[in-house]
Amino acid sequence: MIPILEISGLRVDRGETRILRGLAWRVLPGEHWAILGANGSGKTSLLRALAGYLTPTAGKLTVLGEEYGRSDWPKLRRRIGIVSSALAGSIPGDETALETVISGRFAQLDLWARVAPADRQAAQRLLRSVGLGRLAGRPWGQLSQGERQRVLIARALAAQPELLILDEPCAGLDPVARETFFVFLAGLARRRARGPALVLVTHHVEEIIPAFSRVLLLRRGRVLAAGPRRKMLTSARLSEVFGARLTLSRTGGHTHLVARRRPR
DSSP, X not given: OOXXXXXXXXXXXXXXXXXXXXXXXXXXXTOOEEEEEXXXXXXXXXXXXXXXXXXXXXXXXXXXXXXXXXXXXXHHGGGEEEEEGGGGGGSOTTSBHHHHHHHHHTTOSSOOSOOOHHHHHHHHHHHHHTTOGGGTTSBGGGSOHHHHHHHHHHHHHTTOOSEEEEESTTTTOOHHHHHHHHHHHHHXXXXXXXXXXXXXXXXXXXXXXXXOOEEEEEEXXXXXXXXXXXXXXXXXXXXXXXXXXXXXXXXXXXXEEEEOOOOO
16 A cells, blocks of 8 residues: 655754654555644644655655655645645735636646636636635635635645645634534545545644544654544643643534643
């Protein structure tokens, strides 16, 4: 079984700062992972390395059977969907929602490729799937933050990716839009062989829905632990991840972290 992605000894240095410290991780077909860690734990750097936007200092990185440094990474990006608010600043304000979705088909920002009618039809279907079919002609600059996030999700799916990376996908979503997104995400995970492998990057434990059966825990640029969701999401593990006394609670199908008061 060929892994969806596999990294070993992955190290990223920037000047005198070591951001990632010898990471090892593997994602197999059929698995959906969440990456959880506090701010500064290395989540964003790991994501950027996976997408080929950050050059590792050392180690081996293989994505969809292609090894970094030996493959055409810009071409590989067409097989990877990314949902990240970091993309928002590169999208022209006058580009329509439909055009932004189409741009994902060509792994472009600021669409310039020749577009066929079939591309427009497929993009329209994707916008409807995220509840924004009526906004196809609305410029990016006139969309709300929540609408932009959903457009980015549709954009990421436009190329029918084999790997979909979700970087803090609920940023800016109101509670209703957030719950709608979780339902959509759970449906996407149920596609199994027909859908992409999912990797969710977050620092909110409540965003790790049951669809993500495995969790990678990062702390200060290292892998603290990785494995089944039920073993990773415990009060003890999460207290270590965030460097604080925390209690994990589950109510109404939702998971929450509560800070424990230190004795006086």
